Amino acid sequence: MTRSDIAIIGAGIGGLTLGLALRRHGIRSRIYEQAPELAEVGAAVALAANGIRVLRDLGIGSALEETSAVPTELVYRHWSHGDRLAAHPVGAWYEDRFGAPFWGVHRAHLQRALAQAWGTADLHLGKELTGLCRQGDSTELTFADGSSTTAGLVVGADGIRSRVRVSITDVVPVYSGTSGFRGLVTRDDVPDLPDPDAVQFWLGQGAHLLHYATGEFINFLAVLEGPKRWTAPGGVANTEDGLLAAAFRGWHPAVRTMIDAVPQGPQWGLFALPPLARWSNDGAVLLGDAAHAMMPHHGQGANQTIEDAAVLADCQNRFEDVHTALAGYERLRRSRTCQVQRSSWVTSALLHLPDGDAAATRDRRLLDLVDDFSWIHE
Ligand SMILES: Cc1cc2nc3c(=O)[nH]c(=O)nc-3n(C[C@H](O)[C@H](O)[C@H](O)COP(=O)(O)OP(=O)(O)OC[C@H]3O[C@@H](n4cnc5c(N)ncnc54)[C@H](O)[C@@H]3O)c2cc1C
Structure with a gap:
């Protein structure tokens, strides 16, 4: 198997970052994406120092910096009276401590910066992978449009409902019992925030609301308990209007103003993968959400995906033998991503405690948050 015979499935954050990281080492790859054009779903993404370091190395830091926002602080507030429960500096303090900034970025800008850096050669759109068949040193890939190709190594960067993962393990994502609504508002929409x-x-x-600025907008993610079972296919549902506003009735006026400022968006079921025992087989390997989809509460899904891409490309470059490279990649990535996955799962319940002793204990722990979670950003 040659190192340049690599097919990446999925042109999301992971697939494009991997393609660029491989190219930096002089390793050619081809990307196959099911969508007919590259358009990001969702509003914004928070990029932390661990992800930004990689993106800067790949030369797309300045394109992102122009359109991103650096938060002043990380603040936790009480749902009704709005008192600050804990606050930590971000801005220049964060950059000094972690060696790179923290940015709120519009997803479309991130997607565009990655796609422009990649270009159109070796990008095959409208190619939904439907099957993989390993024969000797090569895998035949078949697509929904009836076409096919072969590759020495297939990288599944095809997200939480990965088709490539099916060829490696039968583990499936688990519904967390919580769901989220995203929205973008302007500062004028929320003058009292x-x-x-x-x-x-x-x-x-039973709920929390997270927001941060991304240039001209403020992006929010409102998360609530339920529904008990998730039945909508694909993890996204168009729920009846008013469900979100009802869940936050009685909350601080700034929260309600934010939610009421924009039409209710689709409801996202929040799913995560249990840690996988293996990420690869003879001819395929997983990366990003396909390998370790996690809850969004540490803002790390994309950042860990970007780290994966850098490490997989480095291992491909360092080891002539592809199997040694994959073993090295798994060894370096599995335990770290597993720790972040577990931590973000546990955090979910802590964010939804009723007022009382347990919430007071959590609030005291929030004061040490930076030291407790610096291992993620370093
Ligand atoms: C509500 C919410 C908020 C989040 N906020 C943050 C945040 O602030 N910070 C952060 O770091 N992370 C965040 N995340 C997580 C982050 O969005 C994901 O971890 C990240 O997008 C994963 O990238 P990926 O490339 O692995 O997968 P994806 O972005 O899902 O990309 C997969 C790509 O593969 C394509 N594809 C899928 N199947 C096929 C197929 N069969 N054939 C061909 N192509 C296929 C898809 O069309 C897509 O383009 C959040 C997630 C959610 C749900």
């Missing part, structure tokens, strides 16, 4: 330039969590019983 305290600290609009902070990353801010509002914590209450």
Whole structure:
């Protein structure tokens, strides 16, 4: 198997970053994406130092910096009276401590920066992978449009519902019992919002709201308990209007103003993968959400995906033998991503505690948050 015979499935954050990281080492790859054009779903993404370091190395730091926002602080607030429960500096302090900034970025800008850096050669759109068949040193890939190709190594960067993963393991994503609504508002929409330039969590019983700025907009993610079972295919549902506003009735006026400022968007079921025992087989390997989809509460899904891409490309470059490269990649990535997955799962319940002793204990722990979670950003 040659190192340049690599087919990447999925042109999301992971697939494009991997393609660029391989190219930096002089290793050619081809990307196959099911969508007919590259358009990001969702509003914004928070990029942390661990992800930004990689993106800067790949030369797309300055394109992103122009359109991103640096938060002033990380603030936790009480759901009804809005008091600050804990606050930590971000801005220059964060960059000094972790060696790179923290940015709120519009997903479309990130997607565009990656896609422009990649270009159109070796990008095959409208190619939904439907099957893989390993024969000797090569895998035949078949697509929904009836076409096919072969590759020495297939990288599944095809997200949480990965088709490539099916050829490696039968583990499937688990529904967390929580769901989220995303939205983008302007500063004028929320004139009474305290600290609009902070990353801010509002914590209450059975729900929380997170927001941060991304250039001209403020992006929010409102998360609530339920529904008990998720039945909509693909993890996204168009729910009846008013469900989101009803879940936050009685919350602080700034939270309600934010939610009421824009039409209710689709409801996202929040799913995560249990840690996988293996990420690869003879001819295929997983990366990003396909390998370790996690809850969004540490803002790390994309950042860990970007780390995966850098490490997989480095291993491909360092080891002539592809199997040694894959073993090295798994060894370097599995335990770290597993730790972040577990931590983000546990955090979910902590963000939704009712007022009382347990919430007071959590609030005291929030004061040490930076030291407790610096291992993620370093
Ligand atoms: C509500 C929410 C908020 C989040 N906020 C943050 C955040 O602030 N910070 C952060 O770091 N992360 C965040 N994340 C997580 C982050 O979005 C993901 O971890 C990240 O997008 C994973 O990238 P990926 O490339 O692995 O997968 P994806 O972005 O899902 O890309 C997969 C690509 O593969 C393509 N594809 C799928 N199947 C096929 C097929 N069969 N054939 C061909 N192509 C296929 C898809 O069309 C897509 O383009 C959040 C997630 C959610 C749900």
